[in-house]
Amino acid sequence: MADDQTVVRTGFVNLLSTQDDIEIVGEAADGEQAVALAAARRPDVALLDIRMPKMDGIQAARTILQESNGATKALMLTTFDLDQYVFDALAAGASGFLLKDATFPELLHAVRVVAGGDAMLAPGVTRRLIAEYAGRRPGGSLATSPPALEQLTSRELEVLLLIARGLSNAEIAKRLTITDHTVKTHINRLFTKLELRDRAQAVIVAYELGLVAPGPPRNRGCGVGPT
Incomplete structure (x- = not known):
């Protein structure tokens, strides 16, 4: 401490x-x-x-x-x-x-x-802050720049967008009408393809690449929980 x-x-x-x-x-x-x-x-x-x-x-x-x-x-x-x-x-x-x-x-x-x-993203703070500051940062701020998004399947891209919008695994499963296990599989695959460590980096990448536009925060954290 x-x-x-x-x-x-x-x-x-x-x-x-x-x-x-x-x-x-x-x-x-x-x-x-x-x-x-x-x-x-x-x-x-x-x-x-x-x-x-x-x-x-x-x-x-x-x-x-x-x-x-x-x-x-x-x-x-x-x-x-x-x-x-x-x-x-x-x-x-x-x-x-x-x-x-x-x-x-x-x-x-x-x-x-x-x-x-897992990544812990504090309720009511993380998504708003990343939305505000990620768009002002020059490219390549991550230790390793992610490969082209073309490597992702359409479903993996959907999952990435939902992670960036603050949805949990259970919420993503409900939104896409798939099982929690399938969500975890998609997340693991997109993390591997984009060379991401956790959900925190996934949110950063989504904003840096312009996949999600800055907007008002949700009243929750960004996908806390296991991938």
Whole structure:
């Protein structure tokens, strides 16, 4: 758990420590400490404030992910006045982000989802922010530019669009009148073809390539859950 604000850090640590399935293995007050702790303790999840002294959370996340070969997942903490950093955090490899004023159930859900290897995209925030900032970014901001969309089947393209619009697997299955298993198969295939890591990158790619136009957010997260 890394945050330069002691009250915030202590509050999150105390809440998470109440859970039998969650263990706090270290606390850091800046990005450099977070990187050192992650290297020493190898946590499943690094919960990182975006703006910290010495090294910001984005660089810390990038370093932690590289040094752990992805074994440690990064979950970013943000506030509305730091919106411009969200796209950079996701592009750096973070599995998602959470608002600092999140409720206790939201905090627990986020940590567990990210620990399970899925993307956690905070309700009411992610889709709007990516819509706003992705269109302003130059091409190639992802570590690997995706291959041509022509590789996708028409159904896979439909699934990609629905992911970008914030639908869950169950909602996609209902919309397309297919099974959840079939949805997972389409998602796995399109991830492989576009060289994507998770749903967070899928949303970014959809906006970067102009597949989805910026618009008002849905009152939900962007497809939290397993692929």
